[in-house]
Amino acid sequence: MSGLDERFRRQARNEAIFREVNERIAQLGQSAQAWSPDGVVEFLCECGVDGGCGERIRMPLEVYETVRRQDDRFAVHPGHETPEIERAVDWTDDYVIVDKIDAVEPQVADDPRGAPSS
Numbered sequence: 001m002s003g004l005d006e007r008f009r010r011q012a013r014n015e016a017i018f019r020e021v022n023e024r025i026a027q028l029g030q031s032a033q034a035w036s037p038d039g040v041v042e043f044l045c046e047c048g049v050d051g052g053c054g055e056r057i058r059m060p061l062e063v064y065e066t067v068r069r070q071d072d073r074f075a076v077h078p079g080h081e082t083p084e085i086e087r088a089v090d091w092t093d094d095y096v097i098v099d100k101i102d103a104v105e106p107q108v109a110d111d112p113r114g115a116p117s118s
C-alpha cells in the first residue's frame with residue numbers, strides 16, 4: 001500500500017507526537033494520584049488532525065497502559081477516528097482506542113517505550 005496520501009502520513013506523525021505528550025501526562029498521573037483518585041487521567045486526544053485538535057479525553061491510567069503496550073495503538077476522542085489510517089478496536093463514551101493500519105505503522109513505530117510492534 002504505497003499510495004497513502006501525504007496528509008495521512010503527516011497526521012500519523014502528529015499522533016506519535018501527542019503520544020509523547022500523553023506519556024508525560026501518564027507519568028504525572030502515576031506520581032500525583034491526588035488529582036486522579038479514581039485512577040482517571042485527562043489525556044490529550046491523539047488524533048493528530050491539523051496539528052492536534054486540543055480535545056481532552058478521560059481515561060483510566062490502567063487503560064492507557066494497555067493502549068501503550070502496542071505501539072500502533074492510539075487513544076482518540078469519540079468521532080476523531082480516521083478510517084483511512086486506523087480502525088477502532090475499543091470505544092466508550094469518553095474515548096476510542098484505534099489500531100493503525102499497516103501502511104502508516106512506519107510513521108508511528110518510534111514508540112517512546114521502544115515496544116516492538118505486534
Ligand SMILES: [Zn+2]
Pocket residue numbers: 045046047048049052053054055076077080
Ligand atoms: Zn482529536
